[in-house]
Amino acid sequence: MAASSTSQVYIQVIDDVMIKVRDEFVNxxxxxxxxxxxxxxxxxxxxxxxxxxVGPIERSGxxxxxxxxxxxxxxxxxxxxxxxxxxxxxxxxxxxxPTPLQTPLQTPLPGTVDNSMYNIPTGPSDYPSAGNExxxxxxxxxxxxxxxxxxxxxxxxNQNQRAPLDVNVAYVEGRDAAERGASNQPLTQDFFMSxxxxxxxxxxxxxxxGGYIPQQDGAGDADxxxxxxxxxxxxxxIDAGHSTSNGKMPAHSxxxxxxxxxxxxxxxxxxxxVSTPNxxxxxxxxxxxxxxxxxxxSDVPASTPAPVAxxxxxxxxxxDDEPLNENDDDDDLxxxxxGEDQNxxxxxxxxxxxxxxxxxxxxxTLKDGIMHINNKDILFNKATGEFEF
Amino acid sequence: MATFELYRRxxxxxxxxxxxxxxxxxxxxxxxxxxxxxxxxxxxxxxxLETQVKSKVSIKGHLHTYRFCDNVWTFIxxxxxxxxxxxxxxxxxxxxxACDSKLLTQ
Numbered sequence: 001m002a003a004s005s006t007s008q009v010y011i012q013v014i015d016d017v018m019i020k021v022r023d024e025f026v027n028x029x030x031x032x033x034x035x036x037x038x039x040x041x042x043x044x045x046x047x048x049x050x051x052x053x054v055g056p057i058e059r060s061g062x063x064x065x066x067x068x069x070x071x072x073x074x075x076x077x078x079x080x081x082x083x084x085x086x087x088x089x090x091x092x093x094x095x096x097x098p099t100p101l102q103t104p105l106q107t108p109l110p111g112t113v114d115n116s117m118y119n120i121p122t123g124p125s126d127y128p129s130a131g132n133e134x135x136x137x138x139x140x141x142x143x144x145x146x147x148x149x150x151x152x153x154x155x156x157x158n159q160n161q162r163a164p165l166d167v168n169v170a171y172v173e174g175r176d177a178a179e180r181g182a183s184n185q186p187l188t189q190d191f192f193m194s195x196x197x198x199x200x201x202x203x204x205x206x207x208x209x210g211g212y213i214p215q216q217d218g219a220g221d222a223d224x225x226x227x228x229x230x231x232x233x234x235x236x237x238i239d240a241g242h243s244t245s246n247g248k249m250p251a252h253s254x255x256x257x258x259x260x261x262x263x264x265x266x267x268x269x270x271x272x273x274v275s276t277p278n279x280x281x282x283x284x285x286x287x288x289x290x291x292x293x294x295x296x297x298s299d300v301p302a303s304t305p306a307p308v309a310x311x312x313x314x315x316x317x318x319x320d321d322e323p324l325n326e327n328d329d330d331d332d333l334x335x336x337x338x339g340e341d342q343n344x345x346x347x348x349x350x351x352x353x354x355x356x357x358x359x360x361x362x363x364x365t366l367k368d369g370i371m372h373i374n375n376k377d378i379l380f381n382k383a384t385g386e387f388e389f
Numbered sequence: 390m391a392t393f394e395l396y397r398r399x400x401x402x403x404x405x406x407x408x409x410x411x412x413x414x415x416x417x418x419x420x421x422x423x424x425x426x427x428x429x430x431x432x433x434x435x436x437x438l439e440t441q442v443k444s445k446v447s448i449k450g451h452l453h454t455y456r457f458c459d460n461v462w463t464f465i466x467x468x469x470x471x472x473x474x475x476x477x478x479x480x481x482x483x484x485x486x487a488c489d490s491k492l493l494t495q
Contacts, residue, residue, distance in 0.1 A: 009437055009438075009441050009442065010401050012437060012441065013401065013430070013433050013434055013437050014401075016433040016436075016437070017405075017426065017429050017430050017433050020429045020432075020433065021425060021426050021429050024422060024425055025422070030422065031417065031418060031419075031422070035412070035417055035418060038412070038417070039408060039409070039412060039418070039426070042408045042411070042412075043404055043405055043408045046404035046407060046408060047400070047401060047404050050400050050403075050404060052400040052401055052404070346480045346482065346483035346484070347398065347399075347483070347484050347485075347486070348448075348483060348484070348485040348486070348487075349395050349396060349398055349399055349486055349487075350485070350486075350487045350488075351393070351395075351487060351488050351489070351490035351493070352462055352487035352488070352489060352490060353490055355457075355462055362452055362455070362464075364462070364464075364487070366485075366487055367490060368435065368438040368439055368442070368490070369438070369446075369487075370396060370399045370400075370438075371446070371471065372399065372400055373471060373478050373480055373483065374478055374480070376478075377399070377400055377401075378444075378446070378471075378473065379438065379442045379444065380442065380444050380445060380446040380473075381438070381442045381443050381444055381445065382445045382446070383445065383446040383447065383448060384445075384446075384447050384448070385447070385448040385449070385464075385485070386447075386448070386449050387448075387449070387450055387451065387452035387464065387466060388450075388451055388452060389451075389452040389455070
């Protein structure tokens with residue numbers, strides 16, 4: 001059934017109810033006709049909000065004037081009308097507002113465009129490009145902070161910090177030192193020459209002649225503890241001081257091999273060593289790996305007790321019966337009913353004439369029903385249903 | 390004329406019930422008069438469906454739950470297909486509540 005005809009049926013039902021109950025409202029000391037009209041208006045507004053009635057409510061008869069409502073003023077056409085309203089006479093400026101003068105920009109012809117505004121100097125490049133030809137004027141001024149800029153935050157730090165490296169200088173192996181530091185140096189050197197900071201070449205002079213800069217953060221590896229990597233036929237293993245087979249070949253034979261001492265966990269005997277990690281049953285034991293060469297505390301973490309099986313404790317409860325309604329189907333139905341409110345509640349309300357079942361096949365005939373499906377109301381006179389259980 | 394209170398659960402019935410409830414709460418309407426309006430709505434709705442509606446619908450789907458209690462059949466269908474003269478609708482889950490039509494004729 002179409003939505004318009006459904007709306008018409010609903011409007012007729014509303015009118016029929018209003019007509020039939022008018023006597024109860026007006027006579028016998030009822031609340032009166034005003035309350036009845038209020039009931040009708042609220043009912044119809046709720047129907048419009050719910051979408052059950054589409055569009056304006058059209059009734060067959062003309063709308064009745066509301067008693068006691070506002071009276072429409074009637075002017076006598078035989079008398080000159082003296083209105084109290086003041087109307088502004090439309091002038092030429094109101095009817096034809098002046099349009100602002102538009103000066104269109106001329107579209108430049110191709111080839112005549114001045115590209116000077118798009119030539120942004122970005123510093124010298126390793127690759128020749130337009131604007132970097134040898135004969136052109138490519139003067140680049142060093143970037144200096146303006147007077148409105150705040151001093152950078154690193155200038156106010158403590159003076160006795162260790163000097164970090166200049167990460168703005170790209171290091172390419174094999175290039176000369178002069179070429180290496182000259183890429184974007186003029187643009188940035190004014191920012192990094194503040195007090196308390198030293199450049200890369202100042203740092204390198206403090207250390208040994210090979211230019212080796214020692215590690216300054218993290219856990220440093222001491223030279224005395226060196227892994228001995230042994231190469232198998234197909235794999236690599238790290239020797240921890242235990243006996244090895246004959247087919248192994250030490251990779252670094254010139255370095256003295258030393259055994260890494262074990263700091264945490266129960267110390268196994270030599271015959272207890274297995275290849276399975278985490279064979280000892282102790283819980284999560286946090287150890288800070290960011291601190292270099294910090295031995296673990298002397299307290300060995302206590303092993304976590306194995307969980308006791310449930311059957312060992314509750315053996316005397318096995319004689320109790322299960323709850324009577326444990327496997328009822330109503331639980332599934334309750335779950336479905338709870339989900340109805342969240343989604344659109346699809347509902348069919350009708351009268352049944354006949355319901356039959358053949359094995360798992362159900363058939364029913366319905367009549368005079370209302371279906372609310374996908375936020376639409378559909379009215380039907382007859383319905384047939386075939387369901388497979 | 391015997392009537393069902395079945396149609397009060399429809400959209401138009403719920404809107405009327407909410408309206409009457411508000412007016413009773415405000416003191417505009419007495420509860421007895423509100424019940425009389427609902428009874429009249431049951432009669433008017435039943436009569437309108439009998440006389441003014443002529444469409445036919447077919448329903449197919451998987452029957453998840455069925456229940457018959459107090460002469461009321463309740464079916465819960467899954468993956469139901471509703472075919473109308475105008476259109477057809479697919480619904481993942483729908484509840485059908487049907488009263489015995491013979492009770493009205495007695």
